[in-house]
Amino acid sequence: MKIAIISVSDKGQQLAVSLKNKLDNDSTVIKTDLYHKNVKKYFPILFYEYDAIIAIMASGILIRSIAPLIESKASDPAILNIDDNGNFVISTLSGHLGGANKLTKKVSELINATPVITTSTDVNRKLGIDVLARDLYLSIDNTSEILFFNKSILEGRQISFIVNPEKNIDYLYEYLKNNTLEIDMSVDFSSKINTDEIHVLLQNHKLILKERKIIVGLGCKRGKECSELYFGLKKSLVDLKIDKSRINMLSSAEIKKDEMGMLELSEKLNIPINFVELDKLKLFESNDIQKSEFVKSKFGIYGVCEPSALITAGFDSKLIYKKTSYDGVTIAVAISKDK
Known part of the structure; x- marks a missing residue:
């Protein structure tokens, strides 16, 4: 999830910075960007560029800002509203499909606030x-x-x-x-x-x-065993709260196609693995991937697990789990475009 946090007061900005630092430690949060004031300028941009917007401001300002932008529960981003003192986190828009209710619970725990959710089923x-x-x-x-x-x-x-x-x-x-x-x-x-x-x-x-296709991108130091790769994979699935049977494919770079640990993991899980050609990885561009100068100097590419997962998931795919390291093993998870 890509999250924008926008504030209007100095106190709200301080809360935004603190919240960003906490969200950045979450592997399911791909990136968190901060915006301050200029609400009329920023909202029409944020509404289409982010999966979720956390607005630290009075509810009236928020409602007037998003009202002209709302289109459909299938496409609108998750919108959360927080007061300047961080007492309440209110799920305001796209509670279910957009994930606002789930994010409200997460954020309220991070800042020790009261979550406010009003959808009937919940x-x-x-x-x-x-x-x-x-x-x-x-x-x-x-x-x-x-x-x-x-x-x-x-x-x-x-x-x-x-x-x-x-x-x-x-x-x-x-x-x-x-x-x-x-x-x-x-x-x-x-x-x-x-x-x-x-x-x-x-x-x-x-x-x-x-x-939607779920692709697990794998990277590792040379010679990592299947059990070590499996440990990292299990940890990522726990974070995502999904069962391994939901994975459609594993992926890595072609430079890893002789890694026995990866091949054994594919066989163990009965999930196919795709090794992406080096030329495709060199040409791949995304603002969401973490770039490693070490990997670039060694193989001519900026990363393995994130770009491999995104390429295999297809055009307009996105990360749902950013590159996370587990003792020499890196895991990233991408999902195909919502049709």
């Missing part, structure tokens, strides 16, 4: 279908049906998940098992369903949840 301890989709990195084909399904969940009606019997959906079972929120649902199987889809049915209403 306050009634129910699992919204759009929350499930976001947490599992699934796109939704028809967002206009979200309201019907969430209302049905609130009413305690049973919804059906239809999946392909050949698809490993351990990630769905793990998510539902670990999620304490109430939802009445059943899982059924049909070979007519594409393996990368989950169909959600109730009466004549249907949602199609489709997997």
